[in-house]
Each structure stands twice: as structure tokens, then as C-alpha cells.
Amino acid sequence: MKKVVIVTGASRGIGRKIAIELAKEDYIVVANYNKSEEQAQKLKQENDNIEIYKADVSKREEVRKMIEFVINKYKKIDVVINNAGISESSLFIDATDSIWEKMINNNLYSAYCVTQEALPIMLHRKKGCIINISSVWGMVGGACETIYSIAKAGMDGMTKALAKELGPSNIRVNSIAPGIIDTDMNKNLTEEEINRIKEEIPLERIGKTSDIAKCIKWLIEDEYTTGQIISINGGWVIV
Numbered sequence: 001m002k003k004v005v006i007v008t009g010a011s012r013g014i015g016r017k018i019a020i021e022l023a024k025e026d027y028i029v030v031a032n033y034n035k036s037e038e039q040a041q042k043l044k045q046e047n048d049n050i051e052i053y054k055a056d057v058s059k060r061e062e063v064r065k066m067i068e069f070v071i072n073k074y075k076k077i078d079v080v081i082n083n084a085g086i087s088e089s090s091l092f093i094d095a096t097d098s099i100w101e102k103m104i105n106n107n108l109y110s111a112y113c114v115t116q117e118a119l120p121i122m123l124h125r126k127k128g129c130i131i132n133i134s135s136v137w138g139m140v141g142g143a144c145e146t147i148y149s150i151a152k153a154g155m156d157g158m159t160k161a162l163a164k165e166l167g168p169s170n171i172r173v174n175s176i177a178p179g180i181i182d183t184d185m186n187k188n189l190t191e192e193e194i195n196r197i198k199e200e201i202p203l204e205r206i207g208k209t210s211d212i213a214k215c216i217k218w219l220i221e222d223e224y225t226t227g228q229i230i231s232i233n234g235g236w237v238i239v
């Protein structure tokens with residue numbers, strides 16, 4: 001049977017492209033979304049092999065129901081891609097507890113919840129692949145995006161620790177840490193700001209969602225990579 005892949009936050013941007021590319025390759029894709037109902041419906045209509053599921057992945061109960069739905073329907077989960085996320089720019093000094101909760105819940109708690117709920121079936125089958133979409137800011141820190149950076153560094157910490165814990169169960173855990181990718185997340189940047197960033201990138205362009213999808217495909221089929229933070233950033237950040 002085809003591999004069953006859950007992609008969180010797949011109504012737009014990187015997650016949407018991942019879902020489309022995997023569906024073309026004969027995976028069964030469960031594309032999770034929250035607010036973008038119309039885009040999600042369109043994704044399903046335009047692509048065979050894509051099922052959509054509405055859940056706010058920052059809420060345990062909604063995640064539990066989503067995982068139950070997938071297991072009832074397909075009897076297994078081969079791959080979880082924790083892609084859902086939000087970003088917001090502000091000075092750390094101005095941050096409030098509600099901003100903290102929003103950023104941590106949507107970016108980090110969501111990945112913790114989805115992974116935890118999907119794990120029993122992976123452990124039972126002694127097989128699985130978990131991919132966390134973190135960020136270069138988790139690696140090197142982004143000014144005015146401190147809480148986002150904390151959440152993404154947390155995801156990378158989870159990747160490393162879980163890779164050790166789950167390796168003996170044949171479950172691989174990796175992060176993909178994108179640089180700047182052309183999606184709604186960066187629509188607030190002016191053309192001038194984008195051009196300034198491009199000048200700092202050795203490959204002289206910002207990333208495309210397809211750059212991330214290509215790596216996802218490879219990582220799913222690979223068998224010996226685990227605990228790694230793979231940063232796709234055009235050379236913008238080299239550590």
C-alpha cells in the first residue's frame with residue numbers, strides 16, 4: 001500500500017507544495033489546514049491522492065481526532081510532516097504572554113502534539129519518519145523574532161532528542177530549517193527588503209516552496225538519516 005503522509009498546515013505555502021508534490025509521487029497525503037477552507041477544498045479538487053482534514057494543531061483534542069481519522073481510514077501513518085506555523089515580528093521587550101502562547105502553541109506545541117498522537121501506530125509498526133519544519137532562526141536567532149526563534153530551536157531540540165529515543169524503533173526524526181522562502185509568511189516584506197536579503201544569499205535568490213518539497217521527498221525515502229537539521233537557505237546561513 002502507498003505510504004500515508006500527514007502534512008500539517010498544507011492549505012498554503014510550503015505545506016501546500018509538499019502535499020502537491022508528494023501526491024504526484026503516489027503517496028496518500030492527508031493535508032491538514034485550519035482557517036483556509038477554500039484553499040484546502042481547491043487542493044483536494046485539483047489533486048488525486050490528497051485528503052484534507054481541518055484541525056487546529058495547537059489543540060490536543062483536534063489533533064487526536066485528526067490522527068484517529070487517519071488511522072481509521074488508512075490503518076497506518078508512515079510520515080508526519082510538522083509544517084504548520086506562524087510568525088510575527090516585534091521587539092522582545094514588547095512581547096506579551098498571549099503572544100508567547102500563540103507562537104509557542106502554533107509552532108512548537110503543535111509539533112509535540114501531532115508527533116505524540118501519531119507515535120503509537122508508528123511504534124506498533126516499528127516504522128516511521130517525522131520531519132519538523134523549523135527555521136534558520138532556530139539555528140542562529142532572528143532579531144525581533146525571538147519567540148519564533150525559541151519555538152523553532154525547540155523543534156530542533158525535539159528532533160535531536162527524539163531521533164535518539166526512536167532510532168531503535170526504526171523511526172527517523174529530522175528537521176528541515178528553511179531560510180527565506182517565497183510564501184505568504186513574507187508578504188509583509190517590501191521589494192527593497194527582499195532585494196537586500198537576496199544580496200546576502202550566495203545563491204542570489206530567495207527560496208521556492210519546491211526547494212523544500214524536493215528535500216522532503218528525499219528524506220522520506222532515505223533510510224539512514226536521523227537527528228539532523230538540514231538547512232535549505234541558498235547559503236544564507238552556514239554553520
Ligand code: NAP
Nearest residue numbers: 009011012013014034035036056057084085180181183185
Ligand atoms: P504560510 O504560507 O503562512 O502558511 C502557513 C500554513 O500553516 C497555512 O497552511 C496555515 O493554515 C497553517 N497553520 C498555521 N497555524 C495552524 C494551526 N494551528 N493548525 C493548522 N494549520 C495551521 O507559511 P509558510 O511559509 O508556508 O510556512 C510553513 C512552515 O515553514 C512554518 O512552520 C514556518 O515557520 C516555516 N518557515 C517558513 C519560512 C519562510 O520564509 N516562508 C522560513 C523558515 C521557516 P490555515 O491558513 O488553513 O490556517
